Structure formats: C-alpha cells, structure tokens
Amino acid sequence: MYQRPDAADRQGSLARIVSGEIIPRLLRLHTEVVVNAPPIDDVIKSLRPNGAEIDELAHIVLGDDLDAAADYVTVMRDRGLSMEALYVELLEPTARFLGTMWENDECDFIDVTFGVARLQTLLSIFNETYALPEFETRRQVIMATTPGNHHVFGASMIEKLLVAGGWQVTTEYSGDADEIARTVRDNWFAVIGLTAGSDLQVEGLKSVIVDVRRDSKNRNIGIMVGGPIFTADPALAAEVGADATAPNAPAAVLAAQKLFDIAARK
Incomplete structure (x- = not known):
C-alpha cells in the first residue's frame, strides 16, 4: 500500500495542531455549553502531571529504556499539553527531582548523568531538533x-x-x-x-x-x-x-x- 514519504512529518504537524489548538478550543467550548462546567483553568490544571507522575518519569529515565520514557511523555502530550507546558510541568521538575535524589544519596552521579542525558534527548526529540545535521x-x-x-x-x-x-x-x-x-x-x-x-x-x-x-x-x-x-x-x-x-x-x-x-x- 502506498504511503506518503512525509507521512511522519504530517502526522507530527497534525498532532501539534490538535494538542495546541483543537483541544484548547474544545475545552473552552465545553465551559460555554455545559451547565455548571468547571472553570477552564481547573480543567487544564487537572491534565497537568502530578508529583507521582514526575517521580515515575524520573525512575524511567534512570533506567535504560529511552522508548519507554518517550512513550510516557507522548501520553502526557496527548492529554492536550503543549511542549512548553510539558517542559515546565514535567521535564524540568523531573530534572529537579533527579537532583534531589542525588542530594539525598538515592542515586549516584553516574545515575543522574544518564538520567539527565535522557531528559535532554527527550526534549530535543519532542522539539524536533535531535535530527538536525548540526x-x-x-x-x-x-x-x-x-x-x-x-x-x-x-x-x-x-x-x-x-x-x-x-x-x-x-x-x-x-x-x-x-x-x-x-x-x-x-x-x-x-x-x-x-x-x-x-x-x-x-x-x-x-x-x-x-x-x-x-x-x-x-x-x-x-x-x-x-x-x-x-x-x-x-x-x-x-x-x-x-x-x-x-x-x-x-x-x-x-x-x-x-x-x-x-x-x-x-
């Protein structure tokens, strides 16, 4: 079956449009149509990663399965969170959490090194800079x-x-x-x-x-x-x-x- 050579790029663009534009519009429409709907800020806040999810991603990146970490971030993105929100609410807090684990002797410097490297890779993959020639x-x-x-x-x-x-x-x-x-x-x-x-x-x-x-x-x-x-x-x-x-x-x-x-x- 024929498949467009740019299918992956087109799917990525569609996903960004859905998460960045369509879902926020639907959420706002929901508050306008549904009687007694919760405020939009409360709805969006409920979608944000919580402490347990930050803890879970930290332990995933301390392992050696980058695909599992990427899948985890994808699930969060599919909630409708922008890449900026994912950075502020998930990736950066996870990096901070790794630092806290290091300070508390829950992991060593080598562990933190690999964990931070995987977080960097995740960020560049989702920001689409990882494949740049330079x-x-x-x-x-x-x-x-x-x-x-x-x-x-x-x-x-x-x-x-x-x-x-x-x-x-x-x-x-x-x-x-x-x-x-x-x-x-x-x-x-x-x-x-x-x-x-x-x-x-x-x-x-x-x-x-x-x-x-x-x-x-x-x-x-x-x-x-x-x-x-x-x-x-x-x-x-x-x-x-x-x-x-x-x-x-x-x-x-x-x-x-x-x-x-x-x-x-x-």
Whole structure:
C-alpha cells in the first residue's frame, strides 16, 4: 500500500495542531455549553502531571529504556499539553527531582548523568531538533563566573553533566568581564551559563549580560544564570536580562537544551 514519504512529518504537524489548538478550543467550548462546567483553568490544571507522575518519569529515565520514557511523555502530550507546558510541568521538575535524589544519596552521579542525558534527548526529540545535521557540533556552551564570584563548585557540576550529555564545554572562571566578552566574540556558542553568588554581584552580572548580547558571535545565544540568589528568587533571572535559570545542576542542563532548541527553530 502506498504511503506518503512525509507521512511522519504530517502526522507530527497534525498532532501539534490538535494538542495546541483543537483541544484548547474544545475545552473552552465545553465551559460555554455545559451547565455548571468547571472553570477552564481547573480543567487544564487537572491534565497537568502530578508529583507521582514526575517521580515515575524520573525512575524511567534512570533506567535504560529511552522508548519507554518517550512513550510516557507522548501520553502526557496527548492529554492536550503543549511542549512548553510539558517542559515546565514535567521535564524540568523531573530534572529537579533527579537532583534531589542525588542530594539525598538515592542515586549516584553516574545515575543522574544518564538520567539527565535522557531528559535532554527527550526534549530535543519532542522539539524536533535531535535530527538536525548540526545538532552535535552546535551544542557548544561556555560556563563562566561573573565579577566578584569565586565559587565554581556549582558551575563545575553543571559542566560535568553537560560534557556527559554531549555538549562541548568551554569554561571561563576568572570572573573577568572583558575575557568573557572576548571569548563569546571570538567563538560561537549556543548557550552561556553565568553564576552569581550574592546580591553584590548582580550589577556586574547585568553588565556582563549586556556585553554578551552585544558582542556574541551567535546573535541568538541563550543566556542562563544560576546561584543562590536565583534559587531564592527565580524572577530575578529576567530582571538581569537572562533567558533562563535553574535551581540545581540537572535542571540547568535541561534549561541549556531548551535554549538550544529555541534558537535552532529560529
């Protein structure tokens, strides 16, 4: 029987239309037609992954069955959740949960490494960047400390997970703003990760971000920030001009992949 060569792409497009447009419209129509229907926000909230489902995905990615993990995410997507919602409500919380398991000695670094790598793969598969010809060569990231920050432990943990996940990592831990700007001007990076240790370093961080935006060889470079001040107040990331933040190393790796995927689609 004849099958179109682009059948998979067409099915993928149809699935995105159904989950992103048709199902939300049907849900809204439901609230307009059905007497005493629950508010639409309550309906959508009920579709979101819960703690038990996040726990379950974490244990799946700690195993070696990527297909099972992909099937699990597919089930969640078929509920009508967008890819953005899946990232915020399922994949990123799962990465955070892996970090918590690691901190509680429920799994070791090798376990977390493989788990985070599988989450990265899932994210890129569902964002359709995994098959890009330049996928491996373009996943280049620079990890840097901002002026006044001499604590590199957190950044080094992220660095190790990134390397294990297939990223090419450059480090700049001198805290020299001019050196950071020179490095991103002379070399192409998909993402830069910047750390700040206290409120006293925020102004210096803002200045570095301005320089990176202005000088980067990659005009679409993704900027993620981390450190205790962002864990305490994630909204501060947007205030300093960054694109993302994460509360721990596994979540930071997933944030880097998301930034890569966003830029790859532009």
